[in-house]
Amino acid sequence: MSTVADAFATRHGAAPTGVWFAPGRVNLIGEHTDYNDGFVLPFALPHRAVVAAAPATGGRSRVRSVQEPGAAVEFSAASVVPGEVPGWAAYVAGTCWAFREAGYPVGEVELELDSDVPVGAGLSSSAAVECAVGVALAGLAGADVDPTTLARIARRAENEFVGAPTGGMDQMASMHGRAGRLVFLDTRGDTVELVPFDLPAHDLELLVVDTRAPHAHASGEYGARRADCEAAAAALGVPALRDAGPDDLPRIADERIRRRARHIVTENARVVETVRLLSGGADPRAIGPLLDASHTSMRDDFEITVPHVDVAVEAARDGGATGARMTGGGFGGCVIALVEADGAAAVTASVREAFAQRGWAEPVVFPGTPSDGAGRLA
Template sequence: MTVVTDAFTARHGRAPAGVWSAPGRVNLIGEHTDYNDGFVLPFALPHRAVVAAAPADGPVSRVRSVQEPSGAVEFSAASVVPGDVDGWAAYVAGTCWAFREAGHPVGEVELELDSDVPVGAGLSSSAAVECAVGVALAGLAGVEIGATELARIARRAENEFVGAPTGGMDQMASVHGRAGRLVFLDTRDDTVELVPFDLAAHGLELLVIDTRAPHAHAGGEYGARRADCERAAAALGVPALRDAVLADVERLPDDRIRRRARHVVTENERVLEVVRLLAADADPREIGPLLDASHTSMRDDFEITVPHVDVAVEAARDGGAVGARMTGGGFGGCVIALVPAGAVTAVTTTVQQAYAERGWTAPLVFPGTPSDGAGRVG
């Protein structure tokens, strides 16, 4: 927060009107189910995008990012439309556009942005920016916007302005996150239930392993998987794969479409089982096999893992993890591992050694701790 506040004050000769932030997220389980009207179980991370903001003095908006040394990007918040802004600033301009399209007042703004959410790691750095900008716009306009509406505005920015065909999980986790809780989301109606997740009480930690593998799915393979799911739902005669039954899925004639649908149907079942176990105060170790099964399904049926990810999962298990899986949209990004507290060093070392043996860039390993969602911080 200090970085963006100081930068804003130095640049404009006045303090910002406020500082707002929003977190990235990790998905405990429930991959590629969100755009199929299914169930997901993410939580907000401590890593956050932070925005210092104030009304602009002139007729244009400007945004600067600590992570982008190229300087300010200018646009008109009052008239910007999709196609006007690209690159990193599209997430900011797109949120202004979606905020305006939702019927809320948007004036020209000065924004200073900083973020410690790893980019390209599948931790929703873009949603963190969108939600931070969204709560800043609401704060500057003096309007009260519910968390779910804010998430929908941010999702529209990503889908329609940036052009990334993602579901709504990322933004919902960013706004609804709470310390010590998972965000159980039914994406059909955006209902949220907060599920306790106290690993420390059971002698466990959740490690997030940034595999450092390339991670880009704004189009291409991610979009292809979504199209496969839509074809499967059409073939089954259901509104979405949320409504499919596994027995019917297994009768689909096309092997690829059948496997894509099987992943979504079984992944929804795994999410519901994890929620059932945690809500019943079961030992979280019991969810380990479900995490493992999720990864196998993503690897074999949905085909979205890559060697860096698969190696990290296997090494984490070899080091003592009771369950591990890729998290995020796939094709790179992060792995999560449920680890006994006493095995954290062993798991970390085993994964690092597996990477070193292959000559790969060392992965980044850090604890995943459920944290609070978007809001004003200064």
């Protein structure tokens, strides 16, 4: 995507001040635990949002996206507030707003944006854009902003400007990712531990299956799950479901709320166990049953899967996957499958055949490789 700098130079008659990037992410395990003060275990993908940027010469900021042809979207970075900028550009304007609200200097900017993070696949395309814009703003301002602070700024943009009630996992993974490592995040204090994940050394591969069943976090279902979790914590008298254990669950009278809480409680335990195994040098195949159990919990207790992802998981297992689960916020998106390196083709074929039998569009399958987090390219 070096062409984003060329496009900027062609449009403005001068090279950008710099080019910055931030990746999408895959969550290995730990779904919907982040806004419950819990544990998550994502990693950064090689797929990135890239921003070419320079100070604006006029009194307004302008942003263009390769993925959104048409006129530039204009706004004032110095004064923009939630509700002013709709659509895709809200993620950009919102980051400018949140950066300013955090007390950092924000001048008007010219931005050219490109991204190869699949949109609507549950791979955090929005967080990639927010974090790429965040590191660009810090670079242009000459501000020394640490990765966790930038992640929090980006999350605030998504929550309060865009209006999507997500947790902070996506932005933290995008900022803290490292090649060959998982990002073990304790969301209560935003503390990060990097966990080794060297699959090639064990002749393994992690496949990402984009089912192409789109989802929308800003719709009511994601918010409804969050509200259910808050109701469960209130019923148990704890600050968050992070503070609950399996023995507490029978005290929740409402059956649906109890199932929602059971997913969070057991998912937190699965994340901790996955980290224990991988940090202790265990064969990564040992986490396969944890991936399977996570999907079952999301399907039955949290009810966030859809037929496309359930079929993909079952077909991956039938094709020889050691473990498989949906990844992301749910209601569509992607599946991950832990597979033998020499069995990746068989698993891929199994999933594609299952989709073909149902008349569904062919899924997109690619290896999930832990990669570096946000930074400057040029």
